[in-house]
Amino acid sequence: MRQERLNKKKKLLRGVSLTFLIAILLVILWIIFFKNRSYTREYDNKYFSFKYDTTWKVSKEESSSVSLAHKTDSIVDIKINNLGSNYLNSEIEQIVSEIKFDIEKQNSNYKLLKEEKISLTNYAYEGYKILYENGDSQSLIVILRNDNYVCIINYISNNVYFDMLLDSFQFILGSIKLK
Numbered sequence: 817m818r819q820e821r822l823n824k825k826k827k828l829l830r831g832v833s834l835t836f837l838i839a840i841l842l843v844i845l846w847i848i849f850f851k852n853r854s855y856t857r858e859y860d861n862k863y864f865s866f867k868y869d870t871t872w873k874v875s876k877e878e879s880s881s882v883s884l885a886h887k888t889d890s891i892v893d894i895k896i897n898n899l900g901s902n903y904l905n906s907e908i909e910q911i912v913s914e915i916k917f918d919i920e921k922q923n924s925n926y927k928l929l930k931e932e933k934i935s936l937t938n939y940a941y942e943g944y945k946i947l948y949e950n951g952d953s954q955s956l957i958v959i960l961r962n963d964n965y966v967c968i969i970n971y972i973s974n975n976v977y978f979d980m981l982l983d984s985f986q987f988i989l990g991s992i993k994l995k
Contacts, residue, residue: 863896867991890973912944954978962994
């Protein structure tokens with residue numbers, strides 16, 4: 817009787833050990849095959865470049881703008897414009913004020929939630945973040961400025977997905993390089 821119990825325990829221990837060994841092998845194989853896989857892409861044109869993760873797809877592309885779409889119907893629009901001669905020596909606050917006026921004129925149902933001046937991206941561009949809410953969606957508009965251009969980045973998402981995709985958007989934002 818005692819020998820039978822010992823044999824059962826040995827079989828159980830072998831089974832658990834074998835399962836543990838298979839699990840370790842699967843984890844090692846997963847690391848080898850999937851860790852080195854690139855989950856980011858790079859977009860580059862003559863005005864700007866940035867990196868984005870593979871959950872986003874380029875949906876529209878023009879010479880000075882690009883749109884990324886996500887399966888959650890979230891959108892990132894990036895547009896770049898030349899600074900007019902009357903804005904070349906202007907402070908960013910004046911440019912942001914004009915853009916904000918245009919946004920609120922076109923979207924009367926937008927409610928301003930937050931606005932802040934910050935230094936954005938890895939290249940420390942002078943910029944502003946403006947957060948709007950529109951019923952069931954939110955729009956985070958980021959305005960960057962370098963010497964000759966102003967870049968407007970608009971991240972629009974449903975309230976349910978806004979915070980979930982915010983890190984992914986921050987990755988895009990942090991990698992933007994104006995040329």
